Amino acid sequence: MKLFCRIILAAAMFSTCAWAQPGPAAQAQQPWWKGALFYEIYPRSFGDSNGDGVGDLNGITQHLDHLQQLGVDAIWITPMYPSPQVDFGYDIADYQAIDPQYGTLADFDRLLSTAHQKHIKVLLDMVLNHTSDKHPWFVASAASRNNPKADWYVWNDGVDAHAPGVTPFQQRYVHDGKVPPNNWESVFGGSAWQWVPARHQFYYHRFYAQQPDLNWRNPVVEQAMFAAIRFWLDRGVDGFRLDAISTLFEDPKLHDDPQLPGTNDQGDPNLRSQYSDNLPEVHDVLRRMRAMVQSYPGDRVLIGETYTPTVAELQKWYGRQHDELQLPMDTQPGFGDGANFSASWFRRALQDSQQIQGEPLIVFDNHDNTRSIDRFGDGQHNLARAKVIAAVLLTTRASALTYYGAPIGMTTATPTRKDDVRDPIGITGWPKEKGRDGERTPMQWTPGFQAGFSSAKTTWLPVNPNYPDVNVQTELAQPDSLLNWYRQLIALRKSEPALHDGAMQFLDNGNAKVLVFRRQGPEPVTVAMNFSDAGQPLSAAIAPGAVSTLASTAPELAHASSLHGVSLPPYAVWVFKPAAHPAAPGTP
Known part of the structure; x- marks a missing residue:
């Protein structure tokens, strides 16, 4: 209150x-996470140790000294599990291994050990809502209606294409006289239902068609996913960031989501996800997960990807007894509707964050959004404004989450041609939706070749052309750089008790x-x-x-x-x- x-x-x-x-x-x-500074690492883009143009785990290990000197308390590594990389790791094919392009389990163990030696905690991204369609669980589930994993995913017969109430949107997806059972849409465009001839059924996918949703109403699914979490806890990881956590459950009666005016960037009707997102059953899962995580020593932490319209909604993710997420993300100051660069906006947003009964976690940048230096910039004073944003992030009473490149002022390098886009949503949504490549370009370490990210002639995404000026090495030598401003504020955050606890x-x-x-x-x-x-x-x-x-x-x-x-x-x-x-x- x-x-x-x-x-x-x-x-x-x-x-x-x-x-x-x-x-x-x-x-x-x-606990250690209260007031901590978390640093998100997109492993493809942080450090390439073997010269193949793609970042890897050893590349992260090589740069831990920088993170220690910056003052980072914990790193969050986005998915590095085996994956077809349709959604660059968020389509997981094996929850208990490392994708070979990123290294091996031995590489991960070395990263974890080295980070801990430098007093840096390590958090992993855990994707609970869906798997890859190449995961053995789904391959088995899609094969027939009577196999042991037949109900591990959300399947439905669909409805007759000419049944009363079927919408024109549904009628775009006719298969053997059947259409999807409702109007639910994929976040990435089109129907959220995909037809599988072998089962003569549709499966539900909140995200890409290659990311089928798990059926969390099946208790065996929960057991399997909790086993994946325990696998990493047993190796010593310090917690998890839970991807798309609000989407675990869907309305079992499959009611249509209410339609809103207009269309989205994919050309589909705008919907309010009343029946396909944020259902109350997810809180039961989180309480059980929190109890499991708390059975381990060391104050392991759960961070949630929680985009909520108000802090009243955000409060629910802590749990009534503070027995769910320790740190649901407060995205209101950094991403909230109407966010703009004004004292009035931030005063109101920060005052709201202080209403939270629990530890707020303030976020301005991540791998899914245009970088804050661009969002809050005016084209003339972007660097000066970025220093103000840094102060908001690092002096507010809250834990703080930053993103690789933000402390040096890396900018968004959005592709200018569709042919250059790697992110599938940018390909299907072009030109209104250009994808998320711009905020995922390689880390800029030096003014040298490929910004010191890689020795490869070609990197998975091109290095931003501004790297000769915007890079760690150059900014460390400039007393008034954005990087040195971050370092100064982070040091004060640790040395001044009022900035940590007041x-x-x-x-x-x-x-x-x-x-x-x-x-x-x-x-x-x-x-x-x-x-x-x-x-x-x-x-x-x-x-x-x-x-x-x-x-x-x-x-x-x-x-x-x-x-x-x-x-x-x-x-x-x-x-x-x-x-x-x-x-x-x-x-x-």
């Missing part, structure tokens, strides 16, 4: 909101240009961010006494001793705390 409080300061113009936090005794026992107190809530909040504690830390392209004055009432700068993107604020007469430069961030030795009365 949201707790409001109001404090009237001297100028009677600053409203303050704070949320209670655990006391010192509780904080001392907090409640958030929002100040100057009526200011449309500047976002200010204070992280509370014995040594409170205040963060001020200018979201405009003009200097903005700061009232001394925010911090009446002497202050000491901890970090700032504006060099002129490095030695500021108070807020008297201070103007926050365009797109500037200023992080400060009370000075250790307050200035004498009257001292400016």
